[in-house]
Amino acid sequence: xxxxxxxxxxxxxxxxxxxxxxxxxxxxxxxxxxxxxxxxxxxxxxxxxxxxxxxxxxxxxxxxxxxxxxxxxxxxxxxxxxxxxxxxxxxxxxxxxxxxxxxxxxxxxxxxxxxxxxxxxxxxxxxxxxxxxxxxxxxxxxxxxx
Amino acid sequence: xxxxxxxxxxxxxxxxxxxxxxxxxxxxxxxxxxxxxxxxxxxxxxxxxxxxxxxxxxxxxxxxxxxxxxxxxxxxxxxxxxxxxxxxxxxxxxxxxxxxxxxxxxxxxxxxxxxxxxxxxxxxxxxxxxxxxxxxxxxxxxxxxxxxxxxxxxxxxxxxxxxxxxxxxxxxxxxxxxxxxxxxxxxxxxxxxxxxxxxxxxxxxxxxxxxxxxxxxxxxxxxxxxxxxxxxxxxxxxxxxxxxxxxxxxxxxxxxxxxxxxxxxxxxxxxxxxxxxxxxxxxxxxxxxxxxxxxxxxxxxxxxxxxxxxxxxxxxxxxxxxxxxxxxxxxxxxxxxxxxxxxxxxxxxxxxxxxxxxxxxxxxxxxxxxxxxxxxxxxxxxxxxxxxxxxxxxxxxxxxxxxxxxxxxxxxxxxxxxxxxxxxxxxxxxxxxxxxxxxxxxxxxxxxxxxxxxxxxxxxxxxxxxxxxxxxxxxxxxxxxxxxxxxxxxxxxxxxxxxxxxxxxxxxxxxxxxxxxxxxxxxxxxxxxxxxxxxxxxxxxxxxxxxxxxxxxxxxxxxxxxxxxxxxxxxxxxxxxxxxxxxxxxxxxxxxxxxxxxxxxxxxxxxxxxxxxxxxxxxxxxxxxxxxxxxxxxxxxxxxxxx
Numbered sequence: 001x002x003x004x005x006x007x008x009x010x011x012x013x014x015x016x017x018x019x020x021x022x023x024x025x026x027x028x029x030x031x032x033x034x035x036x037x038x039x040x041x042x043x044x045x046x047x048x049x050x051x052x053x054x055x056x057x058x059x060x061x062x063x064x065x066x067x068x069x070x071x072x073x074x075x076x077x078x079x080x081x082x083x084x085x086x087x088x089x090x091x092x093x094x095x096x097x098x099x100x101x102x103x104x105x106x107x108x109x110x111x112x113x114x115x116x117x118x119x120x121x122x123x124x125x126x127x128x129x130x131x132x133x134x135x136x137x138x139x140x141x142x143x144x145x146x
Numbered sequence: 147x148x149x150x151x152x153x154x155x156x157x158x159x160x161x162x163x164x165x166x167x168x169x170x171x172x173x174x175x176x177x178x179x180x181x182x183x184x185x186x187x188x189x190x191x192x193x194x195x196x197x198x199x200x201x202x203x204x205x206x207x208x209x210x211x212x213x214x215x216x217x218x219x220x221x222x223x224x225x226x227x228x229x230x231x232x233x234x235x236x237x238x239x240x241x242x243x244x245x246x247x248x249x250x251x252x253x254x255x256x257x258x259x260x261x262x263x264x265x266x267x268x269x270x271x272x273x274x275x276x277x278x279x280x281x282x283x284x285x286x287x288x289x290x291x292x293x294x295x296x297x298x299x300x301x302x303x304x305x306x307x308x309x310x311x312x313x314x315x316x317x318x319x320x321x322x323x324x325x326x327x328x329x330x331x332x333x334x335x336x337x338x339x340x341x342x343x344x345x346x347x348x349x350x351x352x353x354x355x356x357x358x359x360x361x362x363x364x365x366x367x368x369x370x371x372x373x374x375x376x377x378x379x380x381x382x383x384x385x386x387x388x389x390x391x392x393x394x395x396x397x398x399x400x401x402x403x404x405x406x407x408x409x410x411x412x413x414x415x416x417x418x419x420x421x422x423x424x425x426x427x428x429x430x431x432x433x434x435x436x437x438x439x440x441x442x443x444x445x446x447x448x449x450x451x452x453x454x455x456x457x458x459x460x461x462x463x464x465x466x467x468x469x470x471x472x473x474x475x476x477x478x479x480x481x482x483x484x485x486x487x488x489x490x491x492x493x494x495x496x497x498x499x500x501x502x503x504x505x506x507x508x509x510x511x512x513x514x515x516x517x518x519x520x521x522x523x524x525x526x527x528x529x530x531x532x533x534x535x536x537x538x539x540x541x542x543x544x545x546x547x548x549x550x551x552x553x554x555x556x557x558x559x560x561x562x563x564x565x566x567x568x569x570x571x572x573x574x575x576x577x578x579x580x581x582x583x584x585x586x587x588x589x590x591x592x593x594x595x596x597x598x599x600x601x602x603x604x605x606x607x608x609x610x611x612x613x614x615x616x617x618x619x620x621x622x623x624x625x626x627x628x629x630x631x632x633x634x635x636x637x638x639x640x641x642x643x644x645x646x647x648x649x650x651x652x653x654x655x656x657x658x659x660x661x662x663x664x665x666x667x668x669x670x671x672x673x674x675x676x677x678x679x680x681x682x683x684x685x686x687x688x689x690x691x692x693x694x695x696x697x698x699x700x701x702x703x704x705x706x707x708x709x710x711x712x713x714x715x716x717x718x719x720x721x722x723x724x725x726x727x728x729x730x731x732x733x734x735x736x737x738x739x740x741x742x743x744x745x746x747x748x749x750x751x752x753x754x755x756x757x758x759x760x761x762x763x764x765x766x767x768x769x770x771x772x773x774x775x776x777x778x779x780x781x782x783x784x785x786x787x788x789x
Contacts, residue, residue, distance in 0.1 A: 023507060026540075027511055027514060027540065030536050030539045030540055031514065031515065031518060031532065031536055033535070033536070033539075034532060034533045034535045034536035034539070035518075035519075035530040035531070035532055035533075035536075036530060036531050036532075036533055037528055037529070037530050038528070038529035038530065038531070056529075056531060068747060068748070070747075070748055071666070072666060073664055073665070073666055073744075073753050091664075092664045092753075093382075093664050093742075093744030093745070093753045093755055094744065094745060094753075096724070096725040096726060096727055097724070097725070098745075
C-alpha cells in the first residue's frame with residue numbers, strides 16, 4: 001500500500017500530466033485548423049493546390065490585368081511568378097500599395113473554375129519589399145517578361 | 147563631424163560597459179568595497195557617452211546631414227522637424243541605439259535609488275546590466291552602426307521617413323515599449339544577482355518588485371499605444387492583428403504579469419521563490435526574443451526592417467547566451483532553495499499560482515503560434531502562416547478562466563480560507579455579475595451567449611473588487627481617514643484589476659457588435675449603419691508641407707440630427723511615391739464612427755469603408771488603468787523606506 005502522502009503526490013502528478021497533455025493536444029489541434037499554406041501560381045497551375053481550403057497564393061500583379069467593376073467593389077486581376085498566371089477575384093478595398101507590377105499575397109480559396117476567390121489581399125508598406133514567399137518562388141522560376 | 151563623434155562616444159560607452167561588467171562583479175566576489183565602488187562612475191559614464199552618441203545622431207537628423215546613410219534613409223529636408231527627431235528611432239540602427247540608451251538609463255536609476263541595498267548585491271546587479279549593455283553596444287558597433295557615411299558623393303536629399311511612421315503615436319510608442327522591454331532587464335539582473343549570491347529571500351523580492359512593476363506598466367502602455375496607433379493609422383479599424391511583432395510584445399507582458407503576482411507571493415509569504423526567479427529570466431528572455439523577431443527580419447511584418455542575416459545571428463547568439471547562461475546558473479543554484487509549503491487548497495497562494503499557470507500557458511501558446519511557421523519553414527515543411535483564429539481560439543477560453551480566477555482570488559485570504567467563509571463572500575458578487583450581465587446583454591443589439599459570458603466575467607471582477615473595497619470600511623468611523631490609510635499599492639491593484647474588466651468589456655462588445663461596410667460611394671451616395679446615416683459629399687484636393695491629399699467630406703446624421711462631418715484622406719507622399727490612408731474617426735466613450743477611403747474609382751467615386759465600433763475606446767482606457775495601477779504601486783511608501 002502507498003502511504004497517503006505519496007498517493008496525494010501521485011494524484012497531483014497525474015493531474016499535471018493529463019492537464020498538459022490536453023493543453024498540448026488542443027493547441028496542436030487549433031494550430032492545424034488554422035494554418036494557411038502558401039502556394040506559388042505554378043503550383044496552382046500544376047494542380048498541387050487543394051480546392052475549398054483556405055490557402056495563400058502570391059505573385060506579381062500582371063500589368064494591365066486589373067479590371068474594376070463600375071457598379072461595385074468587385075475587382076479581378078492576374079498574378080504570376082513569371083511562369084504561370086493565376087486569375088484572382090476579390091470584392092473590397094485593395095491595400096494602398098497594391099499596384100500593377102507589385103508583389104502581393106492573396107488569402108482565400110481556389111474555385112472549381114480555376115480562379116482564386118480572395119477574401120484578403122496583402123501588400124507591404126514598403127515599395128522595395130517583396131514577401132519572402134514570393135521571392136523564393138520567383139527564384140525557382142526562370143526569369144521572363146510579364 | 148557629429149557622426150564621427152557619435153561613433154567615438156559609442157566606442158567609449160562600450161569600453162565603460164565592459165569594465166562595468168567585470169570590475170564590480172569581481173569586487174562582489176572577493177568582497178572588496180574598492181572594486182565595487184567603481185560601478186557608480188562607470189554607470190554614469192556609460193549613460194553620458196550613450197547620451198552623447200544619441201544626441202549626435204539627433205544633431206545629424208536636425209541638420210539634414212544626408213552624408214550619414216541612416217539619416218539619408220530615414221529623413222528628408224521637407225520632413226516636419228518633430229518627425230526628423232522621432233526618425234532617430236524610425237529604423238533598425240537608431241532604435242537599437244535608443245534600446246542601449248534606455249538600458250543605461252535604467253542602470254542609472256537602479257544606482258540612484260538602491261543606495262540602501264547590500265553593496266555586493268547592488269554591485270552584482272550593476273554588473274549584470276553592464277553585461278547586457280556590452281552585448282547590445284557590440285551589436286550596434288559590429289552590425290548596425292547608425293553613423294556610417296555615404297562618401298564621397300552624399301545624396302542631395304534623404305529618401306524620407308516611412309509616411310506610416312509620421313505620426314504622434316509613433317513618436318511615443320517605441321520609447322514606451324522599449325522602457326518596458328529593457329525595464330525587465332532590472333528584474334532579470336536582480337534575479338541573477340540573487341542566484342549568484344545564493345540569497346533568494348523575501349527581501350530580494352521586495353527590492354525587485356517596484357522595478358518589475360514600473361517596467362510592466364511601461365510595457366502595457368507601449369502595447370496600448372501600439373494598438374491605438376494601429377487602429378487609426380494602419381489597421382482600417384482593427385486593433386489587434388496577432389501580428390508576430392504584436393505577439394513579441396505580448397509574450398513578455400504576459401510573463402511579466404505572472405512575475406509581478408509571483409513576486410508579491412514571494413515577498414509576502416516566502417514561497418514560489420525559484421518559480422519567481424525563473425519568470426524573471428523568461429520575462430527578459432522574451433523581451434530579447436521580441437527584439438530578435440522584430441529586428442532580424444525573419445518575420446514578415448510591417449515592423450521588420452531591412453533584413454541582414456548577420457544581425458539575426460548576432461541576436462540569436464546573444465539570446466542563447468542569456469537564456470543558456472542564466473538557466474545553467476539557475477540549475478546550479480535554485481535547488482538550494484527549499485521552502486516548506488504552508489498554504490491550503492483554498493488560499494490566495496493557490497489562486498495566484500493558478501493565475502501564473504494561465505498566464506504562462508497563454509504566453510506559451512502565443513510563442514508556439516508565432517514560432518511554428520518559422521520552425522516548419524526551417525525544417526523544410528513549407529511556408530505557412532498561423533491566422534488569428536488560432537490565437538483567438540486559445541486566448542478567449544484561457545483568459546475567461548483567468549478572469550474567473552481573478553475574482554475568486556480577491557475573496558480569499560493568504561494561507562487558508564475556510565470553505566464556508568469563501569462561498570459566503572463570493573455569493574453576492576457571483577449573483578450580481580450573472581444577473582446584471584444578462585440584463586446588459588438584453589439591452590444590446592441582439593442577444594449572444596458569449597456576450598453574456600464576457601460581460602458577466604467583467605462584472606465579476608468589478609463586483610469582487612468593489613466588495614473587497616467596501617468591506618475594508620466595515621468597522622471604521624471616518625471614511626476619509628480609512629481612505630488615506632489604505633496603502634497606495636492597494637489602490638494600484640484595484641486600478642489594474644478594474645482595467646482588466648474594462649478591457650474585457652471592450653473586447654467583448656467591439657468583437658460582437660461592430661458593423662463594417664466596404665462600399666462604392668460617389669457624390670450624394672448614402673448609407674445607413676447602426677442608426678447612423680452617412681452621406682458622401684465629394685472630395686477636395688489640398689497641398690500640404692510634404693504631401694498632397696484628397697480629402698473627402700462625409701456628413702453623419704442620426705434620426706435627422708447632425709452628428710459630425712468626417713474628413714478621411716488619401717495622401718500621396720511624393721518623395722517615397724507612397725500612398726497613405728488617413729482615416730477619419732468620430733470618437734466616443736460608447737462608440738466610434740470610423741471612415742476610411744480606399745482607392746479612387748471611375749467618375750469621382752471612391753471605395754469607402756464605413757465602420758461602427760462600439761466600446762472600442764474601452765480597450766485603451768483599460769490599458770491606461772492598468773498602467774496607472776502599476777505606477778501607483780511603485781509610489782507606495784512601503785518601498786521608499788527601504789531605500
